[in-house]
Amino acid sequence: MIVPSAGLLTVALAPVLAVQGMRIRRGIPRLPEAAGPRTGVAGGAGGASVVPSAGVSESPGAGGAAGAPSGGPHGSGGSNGSGGSDGIDRSDGSGGAAGPVFRLAVLGESTAAGVGVATHDEGLAGFLAREAAARTGRPVRWQVAARSGVNTRTTTAELVPLLEPADVVVVALGVNELLELNRPRRFRGELRELVAAVRRRLPGVPIVVAGMPPVGRFPALPQPLRAVLGLRARALDHVMRDVARGAEGVVHATAEVPIETAGFFASDGFHPSATGYRHWAEALACALPDPPGPAGPPVAG
Template sequence: MKRPFAFARVPQSVMLIPLAPVLAVQAWRTVRRTPRLDPAGGDEHGFLRGANPGAGPAFRVVVIGESTAVGVGASRHAEALPGFLAEALRERTRRSVAWSVTGENGATARRITEIAGMTEITGGSAPDLVVVTAGINDLIRRRPLRRWAADVTELVGALRGRYAHAAVLVAGMPPVHRFPALPQPLRYVLGARARTMDRLMRAAAEAGGAVHAPMDEAMARDRGLFASDGFHPSSAGYRAWAQDLARAAAPPRHPRAAAAPRRGGSDAGPQWRADTARAVTRRPGRRRRLRGTRASTTARRLRDGRMRGGAV
């Protein structure tokens, strides 16, 4: 984000009115004290050769979004979310992985939708997986919840339309209630709203045919996973997060994965999409979820109230 909490406003809840002066002062101090970090440098695309040369064409992944997509808190993209996600996918699939990243520091969900429409497909081949990170800047600007849900719906629809043959993975909101940069009670107030936004994000993503991957709160227990601003992930934090996303996103390892070649890209995407479609429940009155993934397991733990706290 360009200026964390520069747009934070006092919540409208009557219960929080007595805290309004405190929250305003804390937000102002946080803006002044939080170091402003630049996005990662280096190449915005890369290629990792897989361990099994005969496993088929490279698996292609695109990361798109806000500051965490463009690697704020890390020195190079190869040592941020895109590069570490590619490494994790290569380890899980034993295939070569081609990755690229596009985004904007400070982008809201609406802005990311615009960026997605302007993005050229790297190398002329369509991706198998699109990972999107969004939400923090909408939180900072206190985007009304109804509009936030509509923005996520539009974003997912744009990504599904732009990358018709790719699976779309929506990264969940980070546990803002554990950010070291935030003092209490500001941390609690923003964290509570972030959790509400994440529930709306999950519903909108799944309704649009995407997979929502909640962030593992246990990551935030380790201060070393945060960058120097106490707000963004460090390089180690990006690595841990990438491993989590890869578990939710990696295509299955079985012979059928190479059985359905696809137009304009590698052959992993459509088969994975078919397997994913069969794994999604669509019973009336029940939320759709991807069975057998870390995303669904984490969601169940959150629903049951058994999840341990902490991550970026």
């Protein structure tokens, strides 16, 4: 049996897809980004917590630059190791110590920006930080550099410069590329440039590229739009795998998440709820690198 490609289906069904796309844009509620601080600490002697970092603003919403430090940005030549030579406060913010702080940055589009939940503590960054803290026994300082609606090019130009020194950068992108019908070949070049830009900003930092979500199973999308977007999402995910294989220190993390779980989606049926972000973070945590330096005692629970 010959399965039509995403491109052929898109052309053949273009009139139907255009109508369904307009209806979806009008019908899906536009949820705000997560509110509150875009940096915090999870784990450590005091357990999970959210602690604003000095000089980091709260979420400005979709119209502003997410997570922009009010002080001078850290230069790309600074160390991103665990020795503290970069001038960053590496204490866990909880009044105790459980080993050096593991620094996590979440970069990308609306899911990285926590659309679907009230605060980043309930979003991808918060859950991923707590999962990493539980697995490593380290306090985890997390940062969000994200904005709803961005694509890979915008992220490279406007959000990568906001990254603070980190021990790993998790990239959550691709859905807007999908909705914009970006071609895989073009996406490949743009994703490579994103990786290069992150490396210029934070030399040697490990990068985890989150795989495309299973859009072909999203209940909010009608057929045949769901099927076509599902095929195109697989094509973009294949690009992500290839880019990761071709770059040292870059890992592609397959998004194996149980989206059929009750309560997985937020009210728009498109973005995750707190339950959805928790499941996604549990899957992504397996791809995180081991923290540098000596580990502290395991976190109970």
